[in-house]
Amino acid sequence: xxxxxxxxxxxxxxxxxxxxxxxxxxxxxxxxxxxxxxxxxxxxxxxxxxxxxxxxxxxxxxxxxxxxxxxxxxxxxxxxxxxxxxxxxxxxxxxxxxxxxxxxxxxxxxxxxxxxxxxxxxxxxxxxxxxxxxxxxxxxxxxxxxxxxxxxxxxxxxxxxxxxxxxxxxxxxxxxxxxxxxxxxxxxxxxxxxxxxxxxxxxxxxxxxxxxxxxxxxxxxxxxxxxxxxxxxxxxxxxxxxxxxxxxxx
Amino acid sequence: xxxxxxxxxxxxxxxxxxxxxxxxxxxxxxxxxxxxxxxxxxxxxxxxxxxxxxxxxxxxxxxxxxxxxxxxxxxxxxxxxxxxxxxxxxxxxxxxxxxxxxxxxxxxxxxxxxxxxxxxxxxxxxxxxxxxxxxxxxxxxxxxxxxxxxxxxxxxxxxxxxxxxxxxxxxxxxxxxxxxxxxxxxxxxxxxxxxxxxxxxxxxxxxxxxxxxxxxxxxxxxxxxxxxxxxxxxxxxxxxxxxxxxxxxxxxx
Numbered sequence: 056x057x058x059x060x061x062x063x064x065x066x067x068x069x070x071x072x073x074x075x076x077x078x079x080x081x082x083x084x085x086x087x088x089x090x091x092x093x094x095x096x097x098x099x100x101x102x103x104x105x106x107x108x109x110x111x112x113x114x115x116x117x118x119x120x121x122x123x124x125x126x127x128x129x130x131x132x133x134x135x136x137x138x139x140x141x142x143x144x145x146x147x148x149x150x151x152x153x154x155x156x157x158x159x160x161x162x163x164x165x166x167x168x169x170x171x172x173x174x175x176x177x178x179x180x181x182x183x184x185x186x187x188x189x190x191x192x193x194x195x196x197x198x199x200x201x202x203x204x205x206x207x208x209x210x211x212x213x214x215x216x217x218x219x220x221x222x223x224x225x226x227x228x229x230x231x232x233x234x235x236x237x238x239x240x241x242x243x244x245x246x247x248x249x250x251x252x253x254x255x256x257x258x259x260x261x262x263x264x265x266x267x268x269x270x271x272x273x274x275x276x277x278x279x280x281x282x283x284x285x286x287x288x289x290x291x292x293x294x295x296x297x298x299x300x301x302x303x304x305x
Numbered sequence: 306x307x308x309x310x311x312x313x314x315x316x317x318x319x320x321x322x323x324x325x326x327x328x329x330x331x332x333x334x335x336x337x338x339x340x341x342x343x344x345x346x347x348x349x350x351x352x353x354x355x356x357x358x359x360x361x362x363x364x365x366x367x368x369x370x371x372x373x374x375x376x377x378x379x380x381x382x383x384x385x386x387x388x389x390x391x392x393x394x395x396x397x398x399x400x401x402x403x404x405x406x407x408x409x410x411x412x413x414x415x416x417x418x419x420x421x422x423x424x425x426x427x428x429x430x431x432x433x434x435x436x437x438x439x440x441x442x443x444x445x446x447x448x449x450x451x452x453x454x455x456x457x458x459x460x461x462x463x464x465x466x467x468x469x470x471x472x473x474x475x476x477x478x479x480x481x482x483x484x485x486x487x488x489x490x491x492x493x494x495x496x497x498x499x500x501x502x503x504x505x506x507x508x509x510x511x512x513x514x515x516x517x518x519x520x521x522x523x524x525x526x527x528x529x530x531x532x533x534x535x536x537x538x539x540x541x542x543x544x545x546x547x548x549x550x551x552x553x554x555x556x557x558x
Contacts, residue, residue: 227488230480231481231484234464234477234481234484237473237477238464238468238477239467245463245464245467248459248463248464249460249463249464249481249485252456252457252459252460252485252489253457253484253488253489255449255453255456255489256450256453256492256493256496257492259446259449259496283495287488287492290487290488290491291487294483294484294487294488295484298480298483298484301401301476301480302476302477302480304476
């Protein structure tokens with residue numbers, strides 16, 4: 056206990072000075088968001104089982120892909136490579152984001168309700184999930200490259216598209232996870248039932264741009280899709296921002 | 306006239322027509338009187354449009370042949386579905402601003418009417434695809450879009466089924482209704498235009514009526530069918546929501 060506490064303090068700055076730094080920020084909402092974000096990271100870091108589980112999930116699925124493709128001599132063809140990467144990321148995202156509202160008890164929720172505006176809660180959760188999914192995507196891409204080869208011809212576009220995907224998955228799934236957590240009972244099933252239809256259009260765009268990056272096509276080919284993805288992320292974020300207070304009120 | 310200006314004008318007009326249709330649909334659905342006149346009109350429009358759709362002379366086009374008559378059934382059903390789902394979303398918005406069991410029931414019944422029309426549109430579209438493209442279902446952007454729309458409302462029904470508390474069910478399903486509609490439905494109109502390899506007609510330009518390049522004899526029948534099916538979807542919602550409201554009243558006693 057004492058040892059883990061010590062390690063924790065070494066890895067994160069002491070709580071008091073961080074609190075002081077946050078309270079210097081001019082905007083109240085921004086202050087709340089950063090406080091909540093720091094809290095989320097600390098929660099995740101203290102219960103490393105969820106983070107480790109997520110990384111292990113990505114690692115083991117990539118390894119299973121590697122084993123099955125090694126039967127036919129090494130690397131998969133580019134379209135299969137692309138499809139599998141996005142499927143792994145999609146399921147990892149659903150697993151990662153599903154927890155964001157489920158692990159918090161009713162008492163804790165009531166405490167937030169009195170302490171911060173609901174907009175800060177949803178924006179902090181979205182930001183946190185985006186960062187988490189970005190990390191997961193980076194790890195997945197690394198393992199993928201190591202085990203299954205790297206057919207990407209336009210790395211910059213591919214990485215940008217991956218980042219847009221992480222942002223899109225996080226914004227879409229955060230509100231859905233809030234909804235699924237309220238329904239209780241079969242949260243994980245509900246998460247998939249409610250989240251997938253909303254994500255299919257986004258996924259189609261992402262896979263299209265990703266394929267263009269794999270083939271090294273000119274940026275002008277995928278610019279329209281990238282713009283639509285950006286606009287979609289903004290729209291989903293804005294709708295979540297507007298709707299979350301109503302979800303929170305109950 | 307400049308093509309861009311014309312496009313903007315057509316977009317504004319279609320937006321105004323949509324807003325008017327959603328407003329009018331709510332008036333018709335919530336109507337307290339019998340509303341014999343508009344229901345007679347609906348019946349007449351649907352009967353004449355269906356009969357005329359099967360009987361009039363249609364232009365003979367290669368591959369499409371006689372199956373072009375499906376235009377009078379398939380397309381109006383999708384128009385009606387989108388409109389009645391918009392009505393459902395607007396009821397959800399009204400519910401969140403001013404919660405009442407009545408608005409929740411209206412939103413739910415409108416969504417169910419939308420699902421019925423969507424299934425009808427899917428069935429007629431699938432038949433049409435079989436005769437013109439040779440398959441019941443193709444991975445076409447527009448067909449994917451239709452599947453996504455129905456999956457969303459399937460999810461909506463599952464979500465409604467997983468609550469015990471009625472108020473919570475009403476509030477959270479209203480939130481999902483608005484969120485899913487806003488996040489997915491606009492894209493269903495944009496995606497087919499981006500991908501550009503769709504077999505489905507009407508993939509480029511404005512989704513207004515002008516793009517169908519209809520024959521002058523087909524146009525009035527098509528318009529009658531569109532209005533008839535839209536009114537029919539409102540009628541369906543009215544009947545089912547009256548039934549649900551009566552049931553609610555019985556339960557309270």
